[in-house]
Amino acid sequence: MITGELKNKIDGIWTTLWTEGSTNPLTNIEQVTYLLFMKGLDEAELAKEQDAELLGLAYDGIFPKEKSYLRWNVFKNLGDAEDMYNKMTQEIFPFIKGLGGEDESAFSKYMKDAIFQINKPSTLQRVVSAIDNIPMEDRDTQGDVYEYLLSKLATSGTNGQFRTPRHIINMMVALMKPTPEDIIIDPAMGSAGFLVAASEYLRKNHSDLFLIQGLKEHFHQNMFHGNDMDTTMLRIGAMNMMLHGVDAPNISYRDSLSEDNKEKEKYTLVLANPPFKGSLDYEAVANDLLAVAKTKKTELLFLTLFLRILKPGGRAAVIVPDGVLFGSSNAHKAIRQEIIENNKLEAIISMPSGVFKPYAGVSTAIMIFTKTNAGGTDHVWFYDMKADGYSLDDKRNEIEANDIPDILARYNNIENEKDRKRTEQSFFVPFEEIKENDWDLSINKYKEIEHENIEYKDPVEIIEEIEKMESEICNELIKLKEILR
Incomplete structure (x- = not known):
């Protein structure tokens, strides 16, 4: 920032x-x-x-x-x-x-x-x-400079880009812990923020990969993939990756949702904040994506795409608008059911709407899941993020309150979360309960709020106290009046 x-x-x-x-x-x-x-x-x-x-x-x-x-x-x-x-x-x-x-x-x-x-x-x-x-x-600092420059697109009112704050990107990468063997993609890459963050994570946590020839070549040539439909953003993304020491990232001019994108079971990790730009024409969308959920909504189609392009065992951490979690249309329910019932949904991290201010005020969540094609969702971990280290207004000033360290610590020790109550900031919800609730993934559906019982005084007693105070005020005014005479 x-x-x-x-x-x-x-x-x-x-x-x-x-x-x-x-x-x-x-x-x-x-x-x-x-x-x-x-x-x-x-x-x-x-x-x-x-x-x-x-x-x-x-x-x-x-x-x-x-x-x-x-x-x-x-x-x-x-x-x-x-x-x-x-x-x-x-x-x-x-x-x-x-x-x-x-x-x-x-x-x-x-x-x-x-x-x-x-x-x-x-x-x-x-x-x-x-x-x-x-x-x-x-x-x-270099990443922050890039992010601030790119934010000028949104504030200009034209060519608006939905920017993902750097600290949110870093959190998602830290949650997923990329490995030197991973093949990583962001199908809506923009300036390549997720890919850059993943490369930095690997440099910091797996520096020995550069001493092993096969892994070093994989890092520079085969690990990082990104698609976008804006050639300017592709240029900026390519420069961003090169500045961060990735010699030959696989960056393509491509509509990831189109019939032209034939990729299937190719990647082991998806990191993305896909565009929520409303609707597309059915004619422009790949038929196999529509087979899972017939919809024009890009946020749902991208989720279907992630499942298609991931290898079995591949993981995804993606940002979705809140509507994906509780939308009641057949398409909304179908994609949620596909992820929960036929694959393994790991976590839903609900984020406050101010996270994307001043460029957007939409409420979002992070979905983390693994492609299995054979189910595996026993229970889903929910976390209610209330603060991300910055004020949730348009100014986004740095503040002390920050749930990100707690999110990372708890996710890394997720077995210890099983005894947490629904009244706490994070908790588990079993598969059967989610199924019974029509695959609803809204945290408010399962969160319990403790209401503190407050005992109020009898109204007659309150009136008597007011009368007593009024009497005391009148007596003091009489005394004051006598002094002033």
Whole structure:
């Protein structure tokens, strides 16, 4: 979450581009992302050079030595605005576009059509100066910068993207504990936030995978998959993944719900916050998805898709709007029944509506399930999240109340939850009870509220006390009046 000085710096860059005549928010985000990518690339290269020097190893970097101005630390100091602009448009940007190599890597594929659109040398110089003052060494800060930039899409009123807060993404990844053998997908990837978070989790918790050749290659080439229908977001996602050290993510321009998507039982982990954009045309949707639940609602179709593309034993942690949990249509009931009865529903984590403010006020929940094709849901763990570490208004200021550490601790020791009462913040509900309630997964259906019995005084007694107080006030007023005479 970005606040204070860093937020003001990004707002300043935004204002500079806006006042210079660039009013398309998507274009502005893309241009700033190119420059942030260039800066981050150089910082990553400097770190690798320092490590190689420390270990006494030879290192052949990505930047040609005879063109030092391709590197941010030299480029930013070019004093002449015209020279900076010419080098950027004629050499540096083509160099960035070609970083993915000659093959059809995700990066090279989606950078092919990229255009540098900061059209004034003076504007470029001002933006470069401002970006240089943004610290990008820390990966969390880098992620926050990306998230805040992308939030500009929603606040602009056009091209709105439903952003998932970084701390919610990190919580979901921590709940699922990705392994070095996983094959991970986000079928509605946007800027690749879930994929980046999963890669960071693996770096932190399974750093030894980079010492094993097969796992290292799997990490860079086969582990991460993402689909989106916006080429700009695909470019941003590819840059995001590359900046976070994933050489060749499998990122595709694809409508995941369409008949063109033939994937089946391919992945071991789904992490997603699919779009809740209402309805689709039946004609555009894959027939096998409609066979499970005939509906036009994207949130239901995506759940069906997850079950299809997961391998048996594969897991999913996905965000759904509350309506998915208690909707009474045949389609709503059918998809819930499919997940609960024919697979294994593990948990429902109900989130407060303020989690997605100021960009959206929808109430949501996290569903965690495992594909089995043979049932396995004995009981479902429910958790009523009341706070996520930030105020639930539009300002989203940091606060002390935060249920996320408790959620992680309890989920990791879920067997200890069996004796919890329905009046507590988390509890189990058995399969049979959910079935009897028409597969309803709303936490309020099962949560019990303790009502404290309060004994009130007899009304006559209350009236007598009021009369006594009035009498005392009158006596005091008489005394005061006598003193003032």
